Amino acid sequence: MSTVRRGNGGGPARSRTGRRAGDSGTREAILDSARQQFAAHGYDGATIRGIAAAAGVDPALVHHFYGTKERLFASAMRLPVVPSEFIAAALADGEIPAGVTVGEHLVATALELWEGAETIGPFQAMLRSAVSSEQAAAMLREFLTEVILAPVATATRGDPGSAPLRAAMVASQMLGLAMARYVLKFGPVVRASRAELVAAIGPAIERYLTGDIS
């Protein structure tokens, strides 16, 4: 159902009782509570039970509206997609165009997502907040480790022991690209087209995923 396909919004258009305003108020209370609990306890430490309690609702309602903790996090942070599903979809074999490497496809897909009209604001805000406080950094670190690095690691080849470092190297280059293009706004990185960035960075990502890095 559409409730759980997207991080931002979704859910039944109206509850069975037809109380739209009440639903909307409850949703906002849950998202407010989620933002507070994630900030206070980190991504790992926050629980749906605790978020529900702080919002004064039943945990079952939170599950009903948002499904999983990751989906709730994505909604609370106003992400336009559920990251792990987005990455899994982008890395699925059938999704990668012929003649394009996984590394190139990952860069192209990330740029397309980041530069979407509903994404760019929240994405910049998340980058900024992550470096402005230890707490926000911990939250982003835990979130990325759990829901981003894991699916990226499954896309790596070679011995499983190197997968965490490979995924982290991918994350470091993508993070540096995002910082350079959206936050620090380095001239050549801002002026480059997406195709130029894919050509420049794609092979580096592909090597991190599948090449010799030791």
Next chain:
Amino acid sequence: MSTVRRGNGGGPARSRTGRRAGDSGTREAILDSARQQFAAHGYDGATIRGIAAAAGVDPALVHHFYGTKERLFASAMRLPVVPSEFIAAALADGEIPAGVTVGEHLVATALELWEGAETIGPFQAMLRSAVSSEQAAAMLREFLTEVILAPVATATRGDPGSAPLRAAMVASQMLGLAMARYVLKFGPVVRASRAELVAAIGPAIERYLTGDIS
């Protein structure tokens, strides 16, 4: 003379009149003024003349103590080295050990610098401030463009037209590494030894400097 070899401190041990305390007070006033002027006007916009005026001293004294604007910036930001000199020295042909690529040497040298006892604090502070405000981002962008990207670009091979993008790609990966290891503290990047990071990232940097990126 030793005054201009290092960004942090240096200068004559005492002035000709022997007034050490006065020197020290004047230096602090100049550095305070520099921090304010760089923050207010950016790296490009701030001038030694304006910094001297705000500190109530003669511009010649600022030149005497700090030499160039870059050296003054490095001192004001408490950097332990003058970045352009550090990079130029690291990339000088004679400095690169046999069997080591320029890319590997650049990663190894940067890690060694960043993780020096007197560097790590100011470096983290600079990364954090650069993303916390547009003003600080502009200052860092201008500084990096003028004094970091230019010497890196001279280390690139191939057509000169691609040098700015090559240098910016190097900067994006190094920035991402620094963010991942020191600010967000991704587990695998924190746990990796310097040698492991050099092996993983060095070839990516070498490709940005000299490979086919289009």
